[in-house]
Amino acid sequence: MSDPRVAGAGVTDFGEHPERTGRDLFAEAGLAALDDAGVPADDVEALYFGNFMGELAEHQGHQGPLMAEAVGVNAPATRFEAACASAGAGVRQAVKNLRSGEDDVILVGGAERMTNIGTAAATDALAIAADDLYEVRAGMTFPGAYGLMARSYFAEYGGNREDLAHVAVKNHEHALVNEHAQLRKEITVEDALEAPMVADPLGLYDACPITDGAAAAVLVSEEYAEDHGLDAPVSITGTGQGGDNLALQDRPHFDQTPAADEATDEAYADAGVGPDDVDVAEVHDCFTIAEVLAVESLGLFERGEGITAAREGVTTRHGAMPVNLSGGLKAKGHPVGATGVAQIATLTWLLDGSHQRAGDVPEADVAVAHNAGGTAASATVHVLEVKS
Amino acid sequence: MSDPRVAGAGVTDFGEHPERTGRDLFAEAGLAALDDAGVPADDVEALYFGNFMGELAEHQGHQGPLMAEAVGVNAPATRFEAACASAGAGVRQAVKNLRSGEDDVILVGGAERMTNIGTAAATDALAIAADDLYEVRAGMTFPGAYGLMARSYFAEYGGNREDLAHVAVKNHEHALVNEHAQLRKEITVEDALEAPMVADPLGLYDACPITDGAAAAVLVSEEYAEDHGLDAPVSITGTGQGGDNLALQDRPHFDQTPAADEATDEAYADAGVGPDDVDVAEVHDCFTIAEVLAVESLGLFERGEGITAAREGVTTRHGAMPVNLSGGLKAKGHPVGATGVAQIATLTWLLDGSHQRAGDVPEADVAVAHNAGGTAASATVHVLEVKS
Numbered sequence: 001m002s003d004p005r006v007a008g009a010g011v012t013d014f015g016e017h018p019e020r021t022g023r024d025l026f027a028e029a030g031l032a033a034l035d036d037a038g039v040p041a042d043d044v045e046a047l048y049f050g051n052f053m054g055e056l057a058e059h060q061g062h063q064g065p066l067m068a069e070a071v072g073v074n075a076p077a078t079r080f081e082a083a084c085a086s087a088g089a090g091v092r093q094a095v096k097n098l099r100s101g102e103d104d105v106i107l108v109g110g111a112e113r114m115t116n117i118g119t120a121a122a123t124d125a126l127a128i129a130a131d132d133l134y135e136v137r138a139g140m141t142f143p144g145a146y147g148l149m150a151r152s153y154f155a156e157y158g159g160n161r162e163d164l165a166h167v168a169v170k171n172h173e174h175a176l177v178n179e180h181a182q183l184r185k186e187i188t189v190e191d192a193l194e195a196p197m198v199a200d201p202l203g204l205y206d207a208c209p210i211t212d213g214a215a216a217a218v219l220v221s222e223e224y225a226e227d228h229g230l231d232a233p234v235s236i237t238g239t240g241q242g243g244d245n246l247a248l249q250d251r252p253h254f255d256q257t258p259a260a261d262e263a264t265d266e267a268y269a270d271a272g273v274g275p276d277d278v279d280v281a282e283v284h285d286c287f288t289i290a291e292v293l294a295v296e297s298l299g300l301f302e303r304g305e306g307i308t309a310a311r312e313g314v315t316t317r318h319g320a321m322p323v324n325l326s327g328g329l330k331a332k333g334h335p336v337g338a339t340g341v342a343q344i345a346t347l348t349w350l351l352d353g354s355h356q357r358a359g360d361v362p363e364a365d366v367a368v369a370h371n372a373g374g375t376a377a378s379a380t381v382h383v384l385e386v387k388s
Numbered sequence: 389m390s391d392p393r394v395a396g397a398g399v400t401d402f403g404e405h406p407e408r409t410g411r412d413l414f415a416e417a418g419l420a421a422l423d424d425a426g427v428p429a430d431d432v433e434a435l436y437f438g439n440f441m442g443e444l445a446e447h448q449g450h451q452g453p454l455m456a457e458a459v460g461v462n463a464p465a466t467r468f469e470a471a472c473a474s475a476g477a478g479v480r481q482a483v484k485n486l487r488s489g490e491d492d493v494i495l496v497g498g499a500e501r502m503t504n505i506g507t508a509a510a511t512d513a514l515a516i517a518a519d520d521l522y523e524v525r526a527g528m529t530f531p532g533a534y535g536l537m538a539r540s541y542f543a544e545y546g547g548n549r550e551d552l553a554h555v556a557v558k559n560h561e562h563a564l565v566n567e568h569a570q571l572r573k574e575i576t577v578e579d580a581l582e583a584p585m586v587a588d589p590l591g592l593y594d595a596c597p598i599t600d601g602a603a604a605a606v607l608v609s610e611e612y613a614e615d616h617g618l619d620a621p622v623s624i625t626g627t628g629q630g631g632d633n634l635a636l637q638d639r640p641h642f643d644q645t646p647a648a649d650e651a652t653d654e655a656y657a658d659a660g661v662g663p664d665d666v667d668v669a670e671v672h673d674c675f676t677i678a679e680v681l682a683v684e685s686l687g688l689f690e691r692g693e694g695i696t697a698a699r700e701g702v703t704t705r706h707g708a709m710p711v712n713l714s715g716g717l718k719a720k721g722h723p724v725g726a727t728g729v730a731q732i733a734t735l736t737w738l739l740d741g742s743h744q745r746a747g748d749v750p751e752a753d754v755a756v757a758h759n760a761g762g763t764a765a766s767a768t769v770h771v772l773e774v775k776s
Contacts, residue, residue, distance in 0.1 A: 047631075052449060053449070055441070055443040055444055055513075055516060056443055059516055059520045059524070060516050060520045061440060061441070061469065061471060061516040061517055062469070062470065062471035062517040062634060062761055062762050062766065064469075064470055064631070064766060065632060065634045065761075065762070065765035065766055066519065066634045068631055074631070075631055076629035076630055076647075076650075076651075076766070077470075077631045077766070078468060078470055078481075078629075078766075079468070079470065080466060080467070080468065080469075081449065081452075081466075081467040081469055082452055082466055082467065083449060083450040089466045093466075093481055096484070096485055096488060096490060097484055097488075099488065100487065100488035102487075128443060128447055128448050128449040128450065129450040130450075131454065132448040133409065133448075241434075241466075243452070243453050243462070243463055243464040243465045244453060245457050246454045246457060250457065259464075262464075263464075373450055373453075374453070377450065377453040378450070378452060378453055378464070378465070
């Protein structure tokens with residue numbers, strides 16, 4: 001059993017593209033990934049595609065075959081949906097199937113079109129990642145849910161809005177050099193603290209934007225990579241997935257994400273690494289507090305210590321444990337169904353030094369991607385390593 | 389690599405349950421499956437869940453974790469969506485993962501709630517299994533799409549409405565002894581021919597009903613079955629999946645379903661069987677013409693000969709090649725996201741003789757399940773065999 005390689009990846013610019021369809025966005029990302037990989041579309045044996053709100057935003061379900069056609073892939077296509085972790089769930093299945101030896105080339109990806117329906121409708125569509133009967137109908141929105149999680153964290157471990165502001169400032173700064181990022185704009189801690197409140201204690205700069213975009217990656221077996229002489233030094237060496245009750249009210253704590261803890265434990269054990277081995281991480285910072293919870297679930301910081309990581313400069317580009325060098329969901333943008341694969345793209349390019357970020361960050365050999373759905377009722381964690 | 393066993397299965401009554409939520413329906417089916425299997429919920433390592441229109445019918449996405457909680461399963465849960473083949477896609481991944489040796493117990497299932505939104509809204513929701521931009525906005529509905537397919541078939545191979553009526557009569561008759569079927573009502577060829585036209589040449593009795601319901605099956609590794617002394621003689625020995633262009637207009641023919649041909653070839657090769665080995669089949673007869681296309685894709689009849697199979701009695705209960713002994717989607721009902729697993733349940737109970745159908749049909753050792761999404765832009769085929 002050998003680990004699959006990331007042969008290539010592609011992403012669209014993340015941002016507002018209300019005039020572009022989901023299939024148009026995915027065609028761009030998918031073709032870029034195949035081109036980056038040097039793998040012909042005819043070699044692709046399956047497409048695993050992540051999408052969350054196609055039914056509501058584009059009146060379109062059954063997007064697997066649609067997206068396969070968009071990239072010229074004549075192979076079975078399946079849509080995975082685990083809210084914001086949809087693409088991560090697809091990556092996980094691809095890793096499993098490539099390892100089993102049954103498949104050699106799987107295209108993973110995702111796309112989301114959100115801005116065309118406007119902020120109110122997009123917020124409503126995002127809300128159904130929570131429990132409609134017991135949360136949404138009571139008025140719960142995702143800023144509200146993460147606001148509760150932040151309040152609970154502050155009460156349990158300490159921390160304040162200024163700590164969270166440092167997460168936003170960091171991720172905005174990271175996005176400045178990401179040519180695909182939605183928000184390439186430097187902000188200050190004061191900007192964040194003075195921004196309009198969205199759901200106390202979270203203000204406007206604590207939340208990721210609403211984003212159109214797509215991402216894709218070509219995953220291949222080690223054998224295929226060698227047989228075809230591919231330049232694909234990055235492997236996915238660990239995969240993990242965890243689940244939790246969908247509704248916050250059904251959990252013992254609001255200030256931890258046990259599904260991500262489980263996914264982490266499984267992924268690290270699978271890869272044979274531990275948190276001390278991790279050089280760089282992309283985590284699911286849909287809100288600033290989510291980054292804090294994520295780095296703690298990943299074991300990169302002790303429980304209660306993630307809150308000050310950005311303020312102390314540990315998670316910044318030149319810190320000891322850089323987190324979200326892409327800008328994260330916060331500043332890169334969050335096209336929901338694409339995010340899990342966009343993380344894989346970022347980390348692959350960081351590890352192999354192939355793209356614009358070469359030389360931009362400390363050398364990294366082991367990377368981790370953390371993708372969460374809803375209030376982390378779903379979570380996937382993947383470990384990527386570069387073969388030196 | 390050993391083939392997974394179907395340790396147990398459960399289904400709700402299929403029909404109109406507008407007052408029951410999707411989670412309520414799936415709890416019934418999932419708990420019944422675990423009980424039938426004699427497998428504790430704590431042993432389940434993953435839930436693969438099929439659902440198609442939850443966003444539109446229940447304002448609920450992210451149903452994986454919701455459904456895991458409903459059956460008391462504390463494990464990662466992923467929703468698969470391939471329109472009406474959603475559950476089939478989940479079964480396929482479960483088979484792959486169980487074979488790889490990484491997992492031992494996977495709960496597969498699906499649920500759909502449809503009648504609560506009324507026929508017009510359900511028809512609109514079903515339509516987005518087709519291409520919204522190029523089919524739905526032009527007025528295409530699924531009865532319309534399958535009407536085109538039937539007209540094309542008649543033109544290419546011959547056949548008429550009376551041939552199709554015999555498919556409906558057969559499946560209604562089969563459903564009479566299925567205690568979970570939605571339409572337990574005998575009909576005649578005249579009834580079918582005189583029923584209101586829906587989309588020429590398809591009348592009311594050529595179409596499956598709109599259905600609420602759920603289905604679940606516990607799939608386990610052979611090792612788990614043996615270690616736990618389970619009475620689980622039925623294995624899934626072959627899996628196949630095919631894909632096609634989503635829109636009919638992008639295909640060379642309307643009278644064939646090449647995605648199902650591909651799924652069939654793969655599944656038969658995987659199982660090491662051929663069409664002559666098949667004793668019984670459950671196929672995706674969302675419309676009567678769809679059963680004809682299915683039995684031809686499965687190689688059970690030559691191209692152009694499936695149309696007369698029901699009329700000649702070959703596919704009836706006591707015919708040489710019984711098809712849709714459950715009543716099929718046509719009479720059993722079609723809760724979209726559950727159908728692929730409901731087929732597995734029916735065939736398991738037929739093969740192991742455990743349920744009400746024991747003695748009801750000729751002895752069967754090899755069965756095949758055919759699940760299609762949209763106009764068969766997605767198709768999965770599974771081969772089930774009983775170990776004698």
